[in-house]
């Protein structure tokens with residue numbers, strides 16, 4: 001199944017939104033951290049793992065999801081959250097630690113939760129697996145429609161949870177898709193250095209479909225994801241969808257990635273301009289429409305950032321709320 | 326990453342904790358080929374906290390091993406290697422990740438010497454970072470020292486400065502048990518987490534020295550109130566003691582230094598002198614280190630207290646991300662000052 005022009009435009013729009021969001025955060029992150037870098041300073045303290053280069057993995061899969069579906073992401077969640085339709089203003093406010101944030105400032109950028117679109121994430125590697133498959137189990141037990149998708153990095157596939165959950169998901173034929181974003185790195189360690197058999201090939205061990213999508217290409221990811229999502233919707237169980245992608249920046253802001261060679265970094269391709277050009281070349285939209293779309297996205301991101309900045313911080317004692325239901 | 330504040334050279338060197346700990350590891354590795362380091366990003370990167378910078382170059386990929394993100398697996402592997410005569414050092418950069426591999430630690434590594442009736446030794450040292458204060462939220466800011474201290478069979482050291490970082494690392498590496506060397510991220514001396522707490526840098530002798538388990542350290546003598554802490558709360562307590570001194574209150578600052586075993590005699594001696602006690606800990610309060618300190622006095626001689634003791638610790642909430650809420654959850658000098666004054670008012 002190929003994406004319709006409308007879907008392709010949506011994919012571009014969502015990737016761009018993620019990119020502009022990350023651009024804006026990148027700039028804000030450095031406020032208060034110059035000339036001396038200190039992770040705890042400025043309006044955006046803490047670790048900040050951004051999605052530069054990985055936007056296609058989010059849109060190619062999330063394009064197939066509807067309101068009944070659920071998505072779990074990891075420590076690098078912005079592109080996935082945006083493609084899933086997480087409220088951008090409240091997400092920005094959460095990243096800034098504001099009262100108006102998705103979790104009132106309790107979570108931060110690695111812990112974005114939006115119940116309206118069944119979205120969660122976790123900073124612990126492979127943590128999307130169990131809870132993701134658990135949501136899939138609930139859908140099945142309650143005979144409700146909907147599937148669950150868990151996003152993991154290539155580094156997550158060697159975590160016990162990955163294997164344990166894949167086995168159970170396959171055993172119980174859960175409506176579940178395990179997405180692996182293969183950016184070839186887990187901090188400094190390459191996939192080759194960590195993994196004997198890649199995740200998609202291990203699918204054979206769970207007797208479920210496994211596919212590798214090359215090229216960091218939204219259209220190809222869309223097609224492969226269509227198969228995995230359909231498999232889950234038809235009650236046939238989980239699949240593993242591994243996607244080649246790029247981490248264009250360091251592991252987090254402040255990591256200069258000195259462990260990568262200059263050549264390797266120079267050879268990296270930004271998928272967003274490539275896709276933009278393709279859409280224009282193939283006349284999926286006119287240049288004028290593109291201009292309008294881009295202006296609208298920029299406006300939306302700017303508004304989200306403004307909302308975040310203008311919002312109040314929570315009162316200190318709000319820290320005590322929400323520990324228990 | 327893996328950068329740290331520059332330290333002055335020469336024989337009376339001022340080192341960061343990262344450098345001092347590393348110096349001990351390198352010295353022991355040069356002497357004992359059975360010691361190896363294993364963990365995530367320890368080889369190429371030199372450790373997320375710079376604990377292993379340069380080691381891969383000196384000792385090679387066989388003794389400084391980058392692992393997949395498979396904590397259960399590599400802690401289990403290190404435990405087995407230790408049972409077979411090796412002396413592994415395992416790095417878990419953030420203590421929070423111990424959640425995924427805790428079974429290997431508390432059901433096997435910590436208990437094997439006992440369960441085997443002493444037949445198998447597990448000389449394994451873990452290097453772990455802990456603590457918050459830089460808004461890394463609930464899964465990257467925990468201390469979990471009380472959690473670990475609850476398990477028999479583990480020795481836990483929590484140096485507060487570079488001198489102790491080196492001396493306690495030597496002790497851990499020479500011990501035949503599971504030992505955990507834990508440093509609060511804010512005092513480690515990493516560029517990217519700031520080096521604001523200068524009191525954690527210290528003059529460190531070039532030669533080797535070992536600091537015994539179970540010996541507390543008095544950083545500052547005083548007569549009115551005892552401030553007990555470890556790791557970063559030692560530095561908060563020192564600041565608090567300064568502020569109290571300005572108001573004519575004399576505070577003694579006691580650094581537990583090793584959590585297991587705990588120097589209970591030192592606690593009793595200090596509190597017998599001052600009659601008042603504040604215990605500061607960044608870890609969760611419930612059933613934690615602060616409770617253990619208070620229990621020591623309750624058991625041994627509660628009469629030495631002239632006023633109820635006060636605990637300053639995480640009020641049993643996940644560490645919130647947002648700065649005002651995180652600051653609410655963390656101990657600091659002002660909270661310790663207020664606690665000390667409360668003990669004085671109450672008597």
Ligand SMILES: Cc1ncc(C[n+]2csc(CCOP(=O)(O)OP(=O)(O)O)c2C)c(N)n1
Nearest residue numbers: 076123124125153154155156185186187422
């Ligand atoms: C259980 C656990 N171990 C270690 C970490 C530290 N850590 C955070 S991100 C990361 C690398 C993850 O690599 P990958 O899964 O490939 O995702 P990427 O960062 O490349 O997007 C590591 C080791 C963690 N968060 N959780």
